[in-house]
Every structure is written in structure tokens, then in C-alpha cells.
Amino acid sequence: MRRPSAELSEPTQPTGPTASRLLWAAARHTPATAVVSIAAGVLAAASSLLAPAALAAAIDSVLAPPAGVGPSTAVLLLLAVVATGVASAALGALATTTGVARSTAWLRRRGVAGLLARGFSGSADVPAGDATARLTGIAAAAGRVPAMTVGVLTGLLVAVVALVALALVDVWTAAAVLTLVPVGVLLARRFARRTVDAFTDYQQTQAAVAARLTDALAGRRTIRASGTVGAEITRVLAPLPALRAAGARFWAQQRDLGWSFALLAPVVRIVVLAVAGLGVAQGRLTVGAAVAAVGYAELVLNGVRAVDTVLEIAQCRAAAARLAAIVDEPSPGPAPGPRQPGPASGPGRARLSGVTVRLAGRTVLDDVNLLLVPGGCTAVVGASGAGKTVLVGLLGRLYRPDEGVVVVDGRSIDELDAATLRRTVAYAFERPALPGATLAEAIGYGRPDADDRTVADAARAAHADRFVDMLPLGYRTPPADAPLSGGELQRLGLARAVAQDARITVVDDATASLDSATEAEVEQALATVLRGRTRLIVTRKAPTAAAADRVVWLHEGRIRAHAPHAELWGNPEYRALFVTAGAAMAVTP
Incomplete structure (x- = not known):
């Protein structure tokens, strides 16, 4: 996918x-x-x-x-x-x-x-x-x-x-x-x-x-x-x-x-x-x-x-x-109407109603209904190809539904202009890119008005300050000159999402390359700094799913279950979704 x-x-x-x-x-x-x-x-x-x-x-x-x-x-x-x-x-x-x-x-x-x-x-x-x-x-x-x-x-x-x-x-x-x-x-x-x-x-x-x-x-x-x-x-x-x-x-x-x-x-x-x-x-x-x-x-x-x-x-x-052939490639869904600025603030409530998405002739999501509670943390799990990335991409209009609507704080996202949408939804990806001339610009990329303090605080929350401070030029280091591991790259992507200071933060498997100890530290720091913000986390790790308020279990484009991790753990098919049985057993109810 x-x-x-x-x-x-x-x-x-x-x-x-x-x-x-x-x-x-x-x-x-x-x-x-x-x-x-x-x-x-x-x-x-x-x-x-x-x-x-x-x-x-x-x-x-x-x-x-x-x-x-x-x-x-x-x-x-x-x-x-x-x-x-x-x-x-x-x-x-x-x-x-x-x-x-x-x-x-x-x-x-x-x-x-x-x-x-x-x-x-x-x-x-x-x-x-x-x-x-x-x-x-x-x-x-x-x-x-x-x-x-x-x-x-x-x-x-x-x-x-x-x-x-x-x-x-x-x-x-x-x-x-x-x-x-x-x-x-x-x-x-x-x-x-x-x-x-x-x-x-x-x-x-x-x-x-x-x-x-x-x-x-x-x-x-x-x-x-x-x-x-x-x-x-x-x-x-x-x-x-x-x-x-x-x-x-x-x-x-x-x-x-x-x-x-x-x-x-x-x-x-x-x-x-x-x-x-x-x-x-x-x-x-x-x-x-x-x-x-x-x-x-x-x-x-x-x-x-x-x-x-x-x-x-x-x-x-x-x-x-x-x-x-590559200019304005048709994207799924009907053409949006005129877009206008939305409210500057809101609780971060999101709702997907009857959402169906078809890509390349295949139905990726089929009649999905989901409500994200303001300030809550929801984990999204599922086998490869279940539609997890498409589901979380709908909130930021990275994908558009062929059927159904996506509403954030009472407004359809198709009605919001790009600037409002970026203030509303922030993303951290599994393989983030680092646009910008420096690491500071890369962290503040989603928020052009971010100052040095905002960038440093975001890096600290994602535990990226540890390796950035060790670089000769620190935050002024060009991304191409920074020898970054996969985990360090992901922490910079998380820092960028934190710096964006959006009402809803989507973490699309963005801690997959972190070791267990670092991942626990980063998740605890993010839970603190994003307290009160709505979080949607795609994960393949049971500890992350267990830490969420509720889990959305996707199966072949449909929501098979929407419940706390503890309630789902008794299902062997659910347990089989996670990366390591050892990690899963650590949070077995």
C-alpha cells in the first residue's frame, strides 16, 4: 500500500x-x-x-x-x-x-x-x-x-x-x-x-x-x-x-x-x-x-x-x-466544493460516516463508520493491506472517500482550506522525508512560524534532541549531512508532528524502527506533550495498542472491532497481528 x-x-x-x-x-x-x-x-x-x-x-x-x-x-x-x-x-x-x-x-x-x-x-x-x-x-x-x-x-x-x-x-x-x-x-x-x-x-x-x-x-x-x-x-x-x-x-x-x-x-x-x-x-x-x-x-x-x-x-x-499524463492525476472521490478557513480551535472530534475508498479498482475501505473522541488515543491495527494508512490518511485529505463523509469538529474536511487543515491534523510517518535546508527547518516544516524554542521543545518531546545536539552544527545541520538511523529519522518526523501543534495528531507506524526502551520513552513523552489532543496511532506493537484508550481492528477494509485492547486480546487472530509474541505477552491482561 x-x-x-x-x-x-x-x-x-x-x-x-x-x-x-x-x-x-x-x-x-x-x-x-x-x-x-x-x-x-x-x-x-x-x-x-x-x-x-x-x-x-x-x-x-x-x-x-x-x-x-x-x-x-x-x-x-x-x-x-x-x-x-x-x-x-x-x-x-x-x-x-x-x-x-x-x-x-x-x-x-x-x-x-x-x-x-x-x-x-x-x-x-x-x-x-x-x-x-x-x-x-x-x-x-x-x-x-x-x-x-x-x-x-x-x-x-x-x-x-x-x-x-x-x-x-x-x-x-x-x-x-x-x-x-x-x-x-x-x-x-x-x-x-x-x-x-x-x-x-x-x-x-x-x-x-x-x-x-x-x-x-x-x-x-x-x-x-x-x-x-x-x-x-x-x-x-x-x-x-x-x-x-x-x-x-x-x-x-x-x-x-x-x-x-x-x-x-x-x-x-x-x-x-x-x-x-x-x-x-x-x-x-x-x-x-x-x-x-x-x-x-x-x-x-x-x-x-x-x-x-x-x-x-x-x-x-x-x-x-x-x-x-502526470499533471493533476485524478484522485478518488467527487470534486470538493469551495474551501474556506475553518475555526482556529476545536476539541479535535473526528467522525467518518459510511466511508468507502477505492484505489486502482480495489475497494480498500468499505462502509467505515468511526468516531474519534476529543482528547482520546485510538490505535489502528490490522494485517498488511487492511487499509490502515488509507483510513488515517482520510483525516488530512491525503485520500478522499468515494462515498461517505469525513467531519472534523463539525465541518467536512472538503470544506476546509489547506492552511486550516494543516493546523487541524498533523502526521508522523513510518518513513518521513526531511524537506528543508536544516534539521530545524525540517522539524518546523509543517509550521512556518515555528521559532527555535518551538523546534527545540518538539525535538525534546520526541527524544530527538539527544542526537541532534551531538552534531557539529546541531539544528543547523543540513539533513543530507546528518548520518541518521531509521529510528532517528522517525523521531525527527515525530518532532515535526509535535511542532505543528495540531488538534489531531496521526502517528502512522512512526515508532516502528525504535527499540522497545526508546519507544516507551518517546510514547510517554508524547502522551505528556499531546495531552488533551486527539491521537490516532497505526501500530504493529501490542504495548502501543494496550496504551491506547481504544483499538480499531481493521480487516479487509472493514472495522472488525472497536474496543479496548484488553477486550480484544482473547481473540487469537487479534494476537497474531502483532510483531512479537514476547512484546504482546508483556501486556497480556
């Missing part, structure tokens, strides 16, 4: 966006840069369309100046057009780069939020290596799509206008160009689907390699202890032949498309020069008009080349589809 980590933020109700919706949202997220980029693109397009005509006027004004127009006027006009084009291109490049960076950052934030929410949704896991690939290179590729789309549309618009202008200059040259343009379109259509398919295969296989490598790094101690380094290397690199084949297919398509367009461009230029030159020889065109015809033909040709960018956009959209 998946366990949520303490650093995970509140999952938002997802929309399950498609790649198109995700990219459109990314584009709308940077409106200022988009407007500047489009405006600069339009200005640059206008300059590029005016440039051939201005160049033609400058040439003709020198070779055969018309009355009243000197060469200097035409040349100055040409310089103005060129300068405008250069300035607008520079501004457009700056705006485009900024927009791409902001779109990529926004996509990565959405992807991270989706991955965090995914931990609670019950959907299939995304391997860490695959997730890293989606949030780095894939997000960067997807972030370029809005800017590239604007560029392609502008280029195609310029090509159409340039073709019209070419027809006005010389209809024969325009007819020659128009005859060759469909060839480029047919070439693009021929290679588009194959290129995108090969690119998608390459990305998926690359993600598979990354996922295997990440798994191997996570289990490196087991691999070394088992002497299976060679076998693991073979397993990690097994997809390489498929990766090479996909890459070869992709680059083969790119090569074929490249040389096809490379041959098409000179053919177009030669035909345009021949037709325009013939027009000059026949007196149909001036030299300046012939130069303008060549310039407009080049703009049309650039529009055909934009098809290559269209293929790149298709590849990036394929990347966006993989990113969209």
Missing part, C-alpha cells in the same frame, strides 16, 4: 488535461511575453515583406531614377526597413526566450504538483527516473510549443502574403513557385507521422532506462550485498538496443526529410532566377523587380521550410502528452 510522505503538499482536484489543453494553459500563463512576441513577430514579418520591395526601389532608383525621387530616399527607406526588421527580431527573440522559460517553469510546477497528488490517488506509480525525465527534458520541449506555434503561423502568413506580392510583381514567377510548393508539402506529410512515432518510441525507451537506473541506485546496497552488479547492469541496459533502433529510425527520417528539402530549395531558386532573368531579358521586369521576385520567392520557400518546424512541434506535443 502506498504511503504518503510528510513533505507532500495538498493534492488539487485534477482536470486530467490533454496535451492541447495543457499547452494552451501554458501559453495563457505568460500573456505579456506572448503579446510582445506576437507583436514583434508581426513587425518582423511586415519588415520582411517590405524588404524586397524596398530593395527593388533602391536598385531601380540607382539604375533608372524616377523623377522627383533620388537614390538617397530609396536607400534610406531600405535602411529603415532593415533596421526595423533587425530590432523587431531581437525583441521577438528576447520575448520568445522569456516566454519559453516561463512556460517551462509553469509546466514543471504543474508536473510536480501532479506527481505529488499522484501519491494519494491510487493510480499506477510513475518510476522516479521516468518522472525526472518528464519534468526536465520533456517539460522543456513542451514549453517551446507555444513560441514555435506562433513562429510557424507567422511564417506561413508571410509566405502567403509573399506569394501574393510575387504574383503582383510577376505572375509567371509566382506560377513557377506555386508549382513547386506542393512538392514540399507532400514531402512533409510523408515524413511527419513516421518521425513523430519514432520520436515517441525513443522517449518512452529512454524513460525506461532512466527508471531502471533509478531503481538500481535506490537498491545499490542490496545489489552489492547480493553480488549481482553485473546482472543489474545487464538489466538496466537491456532497453539500449530498442533505444538505438528508435533513435536510428528518428534520425533516418530527419535525414531523408533534410536532404529532400535541401534539394528542393536550390531547384526553386534556379527556377525563380531563370523565370525572373527571362523577364528582365524580355523587358517584362526591371532589375529591381527581378530582385524583388527572388526575395519574395525566398520568403515563400521559408514558409515551406516551416513544415520542418511543424514536425518539431508534433514531436514536442508528443512530449507534452507524456507530461499531461
Whole structure:
């Protein structure tokens, strides 16, 4: 069963966006840069369309100046057009780069939020290596799509206008160009689907390699202890032949498309020069008009080349589809209504009524009804897979019920905003993460206003101060630099829950790695510091269950019994739930 980590933020109700919706949202997220980029693109397009005509006027004004127009006027006009084009291109490049960076950052934030929410949704896991690939290179590729789309549309618009202008200059040259343009379109259509398919295969296989490598790094101690380094290397690199084949297919398509367009461009230029030159020889065109015809033909040709960018956009959209798959992953249960701040204080009464939770097509909790008495301590026990973590996760909205309601102090938790909910319910997990730059920040992570005294008192209550004080930098030690055992890590997680000072504290098997003596000390200290607070404790140890006021015995997603430990102890199936018979016998009534 998946366990949520303490650093995970509140999952938002997802929309399950498609790649198109995700990219459109990314584009709308940077409106200022988009407007500047489009405006600069339009200005640059206008300059590029005016440039051939201005160049033609400058040439003709020198070779055969018309009355009243000197060469200097035409040349100055040409310089103005060129300068405008250069300035607008520079501004457009700056705006485009900024927009791409902001779109990529926004996509990565959405992807991270989706991955965090995914931990609670019950959907299939995304391997860490695959997730890293989606949030780095894939997000960067997807972030370029809005800017590239604007560029392609502008280029195609310029090509159409340039073709019209070419027809006005010389209809024969325009007819020659128009005859060759469909060839480029047919070439693009021929290679588009194959290129995108090969690119998608390459990305998926690359993600598979990354996922295997990440798994191997996570289990490196087991691999070394088992002497299976060679076998693991073979397993990690097994997809390489498929990766090479996909890459070869992709680059083969790119090569074929490249040389096809490379041959098409000179053919177009030669035909345009021949037709325009013939027009000059026949007196149909001036030299300046012939130069303008060549310039407009080049703009049309650039529009055909934009098809290559269209293929790149298709590849990036394929990347966006993989990113969209992890953005706002659907979580179980109906969409919550508007959330508002709740009361700042309360007794800590919690009630689950008719709660059913289904994850990955399986019913994990089935019609659960439970009342937590304010200030009381309730232990949750059950076999692996009984639904213990999901049950306690409901209070903090880490999971949402498909049916039923969860009410805390008279308010449905779906009505509470995230800040209120975090002040109401605190968690300590079996395998806590330590976000924050220092141990002090990690302890105060759930309570941003926590001062040094609050952090120190919380650490003392969880008996974490003993080893923290021994570190050279104490509470200023970066978590990555602290050599922590599993029990020490759990005590820091308990300290974080204490520092949060919530009305309800959930301890999800968070003392499993402590030795019996330390566990007894920590539980006694927590009982003192959390006196008057509602506590819900998931445990596999009989002494912990015996110390609770009541025990909730979960069996296959249902509450089999809800009674004091002493009353349940006579059932042999209940006794079999605990870790060691010796520990259980110590508290036998």
C-alpha cells in the first residue's frame, strides 16, 4: 500500500488535461511575453515583406531614377526597413526566450504538483527516473510549443502574403513557385507521422532506462550485498538496443526529410532566377523587380521550410502528452466544493460516516463508520493491506472517500482550506522525508512560524534532541549531512508532528524502527506533550495498542472491532497481528 510522505503538499482536484489543453494553459500563463512576441513577430514579418520591395526601389532608383525621387530616399527607406526588421527580431527573440522559460517553469510546477497528488490517488506509480525525465527534458520541449506555434503561423502568413506580392510583381514567377510548393508539402506529410512515432518510441525507451537506473541506485546496497552488479547492469541496459533502433529510425527520417528539402530549395531558386532573368531579358521586369521576385520567392520557400518546424512541434506535443499524463492525476472521490478557513480551535472530534475508498479498482475501505473522541488515543491495527494508512490518511485529505463523509469538529474536511487543515491534523510517518535546508527547518516544516524554542521543545518531546545536539552544527545541520538511523529519522518526523501543534495528531507506524526502551520513552513523552489532543496511532506493537484508550481492528477494509485492547486480546487472530509474541505477552491482561 502506498504511503504518503510528510513533505507532500495538498493534492488539487485534477482536470486530467490533454496535451492541447495543457499547452494552451501554458501559453495563457505568460500573456505579456506572448503579446510582445506576437507583436514583434508581426513587425518582423511586415519588415520582411517590405524588404524586397524596398530593395527593388533602391536598385531601380540607382539604375533608372524616377523623377522627383533620388537614390538617397530609396536607400534610406531600405535602411529603415532593415533596421526595423533587425530590432523587431531581437525583441521577438528576447520575448520568445522569456516566454519559453516561463512556460517551462509553469509546466514543471504543474508536473510536480501532479506527481505529488499522484501519491494519494491510487493510480499506477510513475518510476522516479521516468518522472525526472518528464519534468526536465520533456517539460522543456513542451514549453517551446507555444513560441514555435506562433513562429510557424507567422511564417506561413508571410509566405502567403509573399506569394501574393510575387504574383503582383510577376505572375509567371509566382506560377513557377506555386508549382513547386506542393512538392514540399507532400514531402512533409510523408515524413511527419513516421518521425513523430519514432520520436515517441525513443522517449518512452529512454524513460525506461532512466527508471531502471533509478531503481538500481535506490537498491545499490542490496545489489552489492547480493553480488549481482553485473546482472543489474545487464538489466538496466537491456532497453539500449530498442533505444538505438528508435533513435536510428528518428534520425533516418530527419535525414531523408533534410536532404529532400535541401534539394528542393536550390531547384526553386534556379527556377525563380531563370523565370525572373527571362523577364528582365524580355523587358517584362526591371532589375529591381527581378530582385524583388527572388526575395519574395525566398520568403515563400521559408514558409515551406516551416513544415520542418511543424514536425518539431508534433514531436514536442508528443512530449507534452507524456507530461499531461502526470499533471493533476485524478484522485478518488467527487470534486470538493469551495474551501474556506475553518475555526482556529476545536476539541479535535473526528467522525467518518459510511466511508468507502477505492484505489486502482480495489475497494480498500468499505462502509467505515468511526468516531474519534476529543482528547482520546485510538490505535489502528490490522494485517498488511487492511487499509490502515488509507483510513488515517482520510483525516488530512491525503485520500478522499468515494462515498461517505469525513467531519472534523463539525465541518467536512472538503470544506476546509489547506492552511486550516494543516493546523487541524498533523502526521508522523513510518518513513518521513526531511524537506528543508536544516534539521530545524525540517522539524518546523509543517509550521512556518515555528521559532527555535518551538523546534527545540518538539525535538525534546520526541527524544530527538539527544542526537541532534551531538552534531557539529546541531539544528543547523543540513539533513543530507546528518548520518541518521531509521529510528532517528522517525523521531525527527515525530518532532515535526509535535511542532505543528495540531488538534489531531496521526502517528502512522512512526515508532516502528525504535527499540522497545526508546519507544516507551518517546510514547510517554508524547502522551505528556499531546495531552488533551486527539491521537490516532497505526501500530504493529501490542504495548502501543494496550496504551491506547481504544483499538480499531481493521480487516479487509472493514472495522472488525472497536474496543479496548484488553477486550480484544482473547481473540487469537487479534494476537497474531502483532510483531512479537514476547512484546504482546508483556501486556497480556
